[in-house]
Amino acid sequence: MNPQDIPLESAAHKPYKTVLLFGAPGAGKGTQGKILARIPGFYHCSCGDVFRNMDLTSDLGRMFVDYSSRGELVPDEVTVKMWARAIRARAFLGDFKPSDDILILDGIPRTLQQARLMDEHVEVIQVIHLTCSDEAEMVRRLRRRAIKENRRDDADEAVIRSRWRIYQEETAPVLRHYEPSMIREVDAMGSPAQVLGSVLDHVVPAQDAHFAADREGK
Numbered sequence: 001m002n003p004q005d006i007p008l009e010s011a012a013h014k015p016y017k018t019v020l021l022f023g024a025p026g027a028g029k030g031t032q033g034k035i036l037a038r039i040p041g042f043y044h045c046s047c048g049d050v051f052r053n054m055d056l057t058s059d060l061g062r063m064f065v066d067y068s069s070r071g072e073l074v075p076d077e078v079t080v081k082m083w084a085r086a087i088r089a090r091a092f093l094g095d096f097k098p099s100d101d102i103l104i105l106d107g108i109p110r111t112l113q114q115a116r117l118m119d120e121h122v123e124v125i126q127v128i129h130l131t132c133s134d135e136a137e138m139v140r141r142l143r144r145r146a147i148k149e150n151r152r153d154d155a156d157e158a159v160i161r162s163r164w165r166i167y168q169e170e171t172a173p174v175l176r177h178y179e180p181s182m183i184r185e186v187d188a189m190g191s192p193a194q195v196l197g198s199v200l201d202h203v204v205p206a207q208d209a210h211f212a213a214d215r216e217g218k
Contacts, residue, residue, distance in 0.1 A: 013091070015123040016098050017210055019203050020178075021106040022171060023130030025163045026138040026145070027188040028195060029106040032130070035196055036104050041207055043096045047079075047107030050086045060085065076113040083108055084121055102207045110170060115177040126206045127178050128199055130188040135164060137189065 021029040030046055037044035055061050060082050067074045087103070090096040096103070103122065109115040132138055139160050146155035175183060184202040188195055 013088070013098065015119075015121060016087070016103045018103040018105055018122040018124050019206065020109075020124055020127045021104060021130065022127060022175065023188055024132060024138055024167045024171075025160070026141040027130040027132055028192060029130060031192055032128075032196060032199055033104050033106045035192070036199070036203070041101060041211075042104050042203075043090075043101040044104045044106075045083075045087055045090070045096075047083055047105070047110075050083055054082060054086070076111055076117060079108070080114055080117040080121075083118075087121075102203070102210075104203075109174055112173045112177055115174050124178060124182060125210050126203060127175065127183045128202060129175065129183055129185045130195070131185050132188045134189060135161075138164065 021033055023029045030048070033044040033046060036042045051064070054064065056065055060078065063078055064074055064082070067078075087096065091098055102125070105122070109118050139157060142160045142163075143155045143157065186195060186198045186202070190198075
């Protein structure tokens with residue numbers, strides 16, 4: 001079943017308990033999300049995967065193509081609708097089990113408006129901010145990854161630094177949308193295993209606390 005076959009209006013649900021992964025390009029959000037997805041009780045959803053896998057013949061897909069073909073950014077409302085439909089389809093099909101899983105999100109929300117629109121869909125219990133003060137190292141990481149994946153255009157240093165600046169400008173307002181007590185900063189400069197250890201130190205207690213509260217409330 002395709003995500004667009006799940007009517008949004010018929011898919012009422014409690015907000016999903018969610019951990020947001022934030023970080024500059026090259027900080028390792030996707031890597032950490034994929035590793036966490038292998039641990040029982042966590043379900044990873046990358047906004048990039050949602051866009052890559054969408055049906056371009058659907059109403060939302062055609063809207064996406066229309067904006068992209070004109071070189072325009074997809075409006076926040078459309079982006080959040082695409083994401084919401086995709087994650088509800090995964091819950092409907094049983095891949096994502098909201099009663100058992102913490103949702104791990106990366107790549108969304110990217111703007112303050114997206115964060116506001118998503119408030120009706122998710123209950124954010126924690127924000128993991130993967131930080132890196134060494135811009136040069138992030139540039140090297142992204143260039144290596146782009147070359148390895150044969151994406152030569154993405155290996156251009158000017159393009160990478162532009163993405164870095166855009167992230168810095170957009171992220172601060174989004175982070176301010178959430179309570180400071182929710183935000184945990186993790187140094188992204190270590191190895192994936194070192195970063196994972198730090199991430200787990202934060203998300204596992206949060207997972208335990210919130211599902212324990214659910215059990216007590218039943």
